[in-house]
Amino acid sequence: MPTRRRRESVLTYAVVGPFALVLAFPFYWMLWTALKTDGDLYNTENNPFGFAQGSPTLDNVRFLFEQTDYLRWLGNTALVGAVVVLITLAIALPAGYALARLSGRWGQSLGVGIFLVYLVPPTLLFLPLSRLIAELGLQDSLWALVLVYPSFTIPFATWLLMGFFKTIPRELEDAALVDGASRIRSLLHVVFPISLPGILTVVIFSFSLCVNEFVYALAFITQSSSKTISTGIYTELIRGDVFFWGALMAATLIPSIPLALLYNTFLDRFIAGFTGGAFR
């Protein structure tokens, strides 16, 4: 038995190991590049996996924090992400529940319809939305993003939560109702706690979508102090023909670390959230 277990373990690592290496390599490369001087980086005679010509150095990180608005972009991104997540939850939770409990073809069709909205690309929408943002006087304001981002987080979150709510036995709610709980109370105390994996998935995924979003952030915001990570880095660290590779890598590595940790901390719940409605 132990031999069989060991064999299975070896097999698992043999399959997962290469994937892990491939997926980890970009992070390793980002870290190494962030610690290199330009001279070291551009000299093809140097060993790319080692350090030379003044490397390793923290100059790139220092440049990022001292010469750019990087901290502010991080703060802006966190603010937009947090508010959008709250809005998304406030709307997608009741919407997903209602759709899950709507029996018949209507519920299914509405669910699919809402998900299709998620598929409309921002490159099509940013022009008409520009007009809307201008009319509302929100140009160059983070609130423009707070207003627009839920247009893609809510459909996805609703669709995901709908699938998840379907896996929760209706009998649990009925029992709560029989015990005298109101519909809202049964939702808050029975349905939502059981749905925590789904809710966490929505939180993490919606936040990631906000961090990654580019087109709206580019179209609606040009003021450096109001930029988010995705456009701030791209604008300030790529100048015409010249890429500031070290600072670019440091700037992308830093926010990816907490996100990666967050994903991994809740990995099992994240998978449960995504697959919650998959087998129904």
Next chain:
Amino acid sequence: MTDVNDVHESTPEEDVEIETTRRELIRRAGVGIAVIATAGMGAKTAVAGAPKYTGRELKETLRIVQWSHFVPAYDKWFDNVYVKRWGAANDTEVIVDHINVNDIPARAAAEVAAQSGHDLFFFLSPPAAYEDQVIDHKEIVQAVTRKRGKIGDLAFRSTYNPRTKKYFAFSDNYVPDPANYRTDLWGEVGIKPTSWDNVLRAAPKLKAMGNPVGIGMSNELDSNMALMALMMCFGGFIQNDKNRVVLNSKGTREALKFAKALYEQGMSNEIFAWTPASNNQAMVAGRLSFAMNAISITRTAELVNPDLANKIELLPIPAGPNGRIGLEHVMGCYVIWKFAKNKRLAKKFLADLETKYIGAFENSKFYNFPSWPNSVSNITRRLERDPVAKPAAKYKVLGEIAEKYTKNVGYPGTSNAGIDEMFNKFLIPQMFAEVAQGKRTPDDAARTYDRQIREIFQKWRDLGKV
């Protein structure tokens, strides 16, 4: 990655602990989010809001959007010195926003769609397609002309529409486009890239040495400029001096045949996937032996690899059977939208900037050449005295290139809306790439793309713009 695996391999006992930690994490994250969100509620723009002017409230506001200049010192000078000084003198708070070169079209489209945005919008090529959205910039041209004499022919042909008799943009600068070549490598081959014939002769040897020639054939700015210039050296033009499409010509076919031979013998297939930065990176990494680009290559090399920088020399575009005809690398064009809120100050800002262009010329490290030749005196002497150049006076040749070999996109005609659309659709690089890859013959490509460009021109002709 160790942390990741540790989490996956945890025992049930450890899970209990992790469970507790997760709760704590969620609680803390919730508090953090609440703090951040609350802190941001009051500010209009950001966590801490946009910095406010601390002194007296300035009377007016002028908003400018332009690219992040490849020379960071230029942006520092422009944003913190020039603009501040100009703002103080004109009782105006000037806000300068910077965007990436590749995002200019999307941002312009967004501002036009919203009919709202900056007072001054900076393009890197003549934005003739936006003619209906902008004011006539004639007044500014006249103001500068009164002080600095005649506008340069390049700027005039790039910003004036003879059909509508309107200046659809105001050009403050242009950027000469020299050939960059490695003296050590070409020295070994014993040839100098003074003609395209020489380039083709040397290319196979250079490629064999591991240092191919690099002329992009991709949907990007540098490919556009280099290939259109190469075409002109062979007698191929997109339009004639009356702005009629003449792409399907013997000259174009000859240029296509040449480019195919050059690709097959002396280049690598990476050129089909290049971005504007690719030739810089490959040259500065010591891989390329030849590239057509502005001085961003040598300026970057001076910073990151001075030894290599000393081996990169500049020359005018190689001569072809039709002579030596080059293009600007970048045509800096400001526009004032019709919907701009502060047109009066925007006009004054541009006129003042161009009238005293010496600061821009020097802080851009000779990247920005003035659109009015008299706006900077003794350009040649200034180029000769560049303190960083090795060999000395390396940049002197830029003066010759600017004066003799720098034409507008669409030469011998003017830069117009048809040219603008064709330029932004990267039709010329696509035509060259298809021939180089053997997807079309030179005859077929010239005929096909001639037809496509004629259709574009016809559309704009019908709109009365060409």
